[in-house]
Amino acid sequence: MKSKNEKEYFNKEVLVTTDWLLQNLDKKEIRIVESNEDPLLYSTGHIPGAVQIDWTNDLNNQLVRDYIGKEDFEKLMSKNGISNDTTVVFYGDKSNWWACYAFWVFKLFGHTNAKIINGGRLKWEKEGKPLTREVIVYQESDYKSETRNDNDIRAFRDDVVFHIKNGMSLIDVRSPEEYTGKRLHMPEYPNEGALRGGHIPGALNVPWAKAVNDLDGTFKSADELEKLYLVENHLNSDDDLIVYCRIGERSSHTWFLLKYLLGFKNVKNYDGSWTEWGNSVGLPIQK
Amino acid sequence: MIDKLEKIVEFFENMDNQEKIEYLISYADSFKEVPETIASKPYALDKKVEYCESGVYVWSIINEVGNPRFYFYVENPHGVSAKALCSILEEGLENTDLQSVITINTDIVFRIFGYNLSMGKNLGLIGIIQMMQRQVKKLIQDS
Known part of the structure; x- marks a missing residue:
C-alpha cells in the first residue's frame, strides 16, 4: 500500500x-x-x-x-x-x-x-505463484502492424553524434567498470564485443540497477526514481535524452522507467549502444 | 577431445530443438553447487567468470589420483544454461587428466546449445570453460 x-x-x-x-x-x-x-x-x-x-x-x-x-x-x-x-x-x-x-x-x-x-x-x-510447463498454442490472429517507426523512441549512431555536438544529455546505464573502460583491460578475459573501453563523451553514468529493488526486482518508488534521476543527476523530464548500454537491453529498462514512470517526454534508446560506438572508426570516447 | 565429453556433445548435436531443451533442463536440474568443504561464501572474486551474466564461479582441484575435479556455483537462480553447461562439464570431464582439459575446444558451447546464441550468452558460457582451463594451467604450473 x-x-x-x-x-x-x-x-x-x-x-x-x-x-x-x-x-x-x-x-x-x-x-x-x-x-x-x-x-x-x-x-x-x-x-x-x-x-x-x-x-x-x-x-x-x-x-x-x-x-x-x-x-x-x-x-x-x-x-x-x-x-x-x-x-x-x-x-x-x-x-x-x-x-x-x-x-x-x-x-x-x-x-x-x-x-x-x-x-x-x-x-x-x-511469491510462489503458479508456473507451468504447458505450452498453449493459440489460434492464429490477423494482426495488421504499422511500419516500424524508428524516429520517436530509437536513436542511431548519427543521432548520438548530433546529440553530443549539441551538448544534450546521454545516460550510460552500464556498470561503473564498463563506463570507465576498466573491464576491457583485464588480461585473458573476453571483452564484450568492443575494441575500446570507456563511454560516449559527455554521458552520465546511472547504472540501471540503481532503479530496482534488489529483493524482488521491482522498480523503486516514484520518489526514489525522481531523486536518482532528477535530483542527483540533474535531469529534467523535458530533456532530449538518449540512453544506451552494451546492446540496448539494459537501457530499454531505463528507457521504460524514464518514459512511463517519470514522464520524460523525449527519451530514446540507442540500441547500437557500446558494441557499435566502441567499435566504430572515427568516433570519440571518454574514459 | 575427451571421449566422455565428446559423446555428450555429439548426443546434443543429434537431437531436435525440443529434445535439446528437455535434456539441457534435465542437466540444469542435476546441477550440484560447490560444497562448503571446497569453498564458502562470500566466494573469492577471482573464481568468478567475467562476462558471464549468470554469475558463475569455478573451482578446480586435483583429486587423490592426480586428476582435476571441478566445482561450480551459479549466482543467478535463472541461469539455466549456465547450470546445464556446468553439469555437462562435470560429467564429461570425470576421470580426465589435466592436460586434456586444456585441449577442450570452446566450440562445444555452440555444438551443445546451437549456433544462434546471443553474443553475451556465448561469451559467458565460453568464459566458464576458459576459466577452468586457466585454473588447470595454474595447477600444472604449481605441481
Missing part, C-alpha cells in the same frame, strides 16, 4: 502487479509474453498461458543488425494469437531487462496496448 504522501508513477497503468496478473490470467484479451536473457528459462516453467518471445531469434533480423520488419512482426503476432487490441503483458528474468526490450520493440511497431509486470519473473516466483 502506498502512503497518502507517496507519489504515483507518471503512467501507473503501464505497470501491473503480480497480484493483478494472477486475477486476470484467464482473460482472453490479455496475452502474457515472457522474454528472457536465457531462452531455456521459459521451458523450465512459465506463467500459465504465457508465450515466449526470444529477442535473438524472434525480434532480431537474422541477416542485418536490426529488428524484424513489418511482415515478420505481423507473423510473430499472428503465431502467438496476438490481435491489434490484445493487451500484451511482458515479464522476464534479470529484473525485466528483456521484457522492457521486447516492450520497446513492440512500441516501434505501434502496439500501444502493452504492460510490464513489476518485478517480473523473480517476484512471481518468490
Whole structure:
C-alpha cells in the first residue's frame, strides 16, 4: 500500500502487479509474453498461458543488425494469437531487462496496448505463484502492424553524434567498470564485443540497477526514481535524452522507467549502444 | 577431445530443438553447487567468470589420483544454461587428466546449445570453460 504522501508513477497503468496478473490470467484479451536473457528459462516453467518471445531469434533480423520488419512482426503476432487490441503483458528474468526490450520493440511497431509486470519473473516466483510447463498454442490472429517507426523512441549512431555536438544529455546505464573502460583491460578475459573501453563523451553514468529493488526486482518508488534521476543527476523530464548500454537491453529498462514512470517526454534508446560506438572508426570516447 | 565429453556433445548435436531443451533442463536440474568443504561464501572474486551474466564461479582441484575435479556455483537462480553447461562439464570431464582439459575446444558451447546464441550468452558460457582451463594451467604450473 502506498502512503497518502507517496507519489504515483507518471503512467501507473503501464505497470501491473503480480497480484493483478494472477486475477486476470484467464482473460482472453490479455496475452502474457515472457522474454528472457536465457531462452531455456521459459521451458523450465512459465506463467500459465504465457508465450515466449526470444529477442535473438524472434525480434532480431537474422541477416542485418536490426529488428524484424513489418511482415515478420505481423507473423510473430499472428503465431502467438496476438490481435491489434490484445493487451500484451511482458515479464522476464534479470529484473525485466528483456521484457522492457521486447516492450520497446513492440512500441516501434505501434502496439500501444502493452504492460510490464513489476518485478517480473523473480517476484512471481518468490511469491510462489503458479508456473507451468504447458505450452498453449493459440489460434492464429490477423494482426495488421504499422511500419516500424524508428524516429520517436530509437536513436542511431548519427543521432548520438548530433546529440553530443549539441551538448544534450546521454545516460550510460552500464556498470561503473564498463563506463570507465576498466573491464576491457583485464588480461585473458573476453571483452564484450568492443575494441575500446570507456563511454560516449559527455554521458552520465546511472547504472540501471540503481532503479530496482534488489529483493524482488521491482522498480523503486516514484520518489526514489525522481531523486536518482532528477535530483542527483540533474535531469529534467523535458530533456532530449538518449540512453544506451552494451546492446540496448539494459537501457530499454531505463528507457521504460524514464518514459512511463517519470514522464520524460523525449527519451530514446540507442540500441547500437557500446558494441557499435566502441567499435566504430572515427568516433570519440571518454574514459 | 575427451571421449566422455565428446559423446555428450555429439548426443546434443543429434537431437531436435525440443529434445535439446528437455535434456539441457534435465542437466540444469542435476546441477550440484560447490560444497562448503571446497569453498564458502562470500566466494573469492577471482573464481568468478567475467562476462558471464549468470554469475558463475569455478573451482578446480586435483583429486587423490592426480586428476582435476571441478566445482561450480551459479549466482543467478535463472541461469539455466549456465547450470546445464556446468553439469555437462562435470560429467564429461570425470576421470580426465589435466592436460586434456586444456585441449577442450570452446566450440562445444555452440555444438551443445546451437549456433544462434546471443553474443553475451556465448561469451559467458565460453568464459566458464576458459576459466577452468586457466585454473588447470595454474595447477600444472604449481605441481
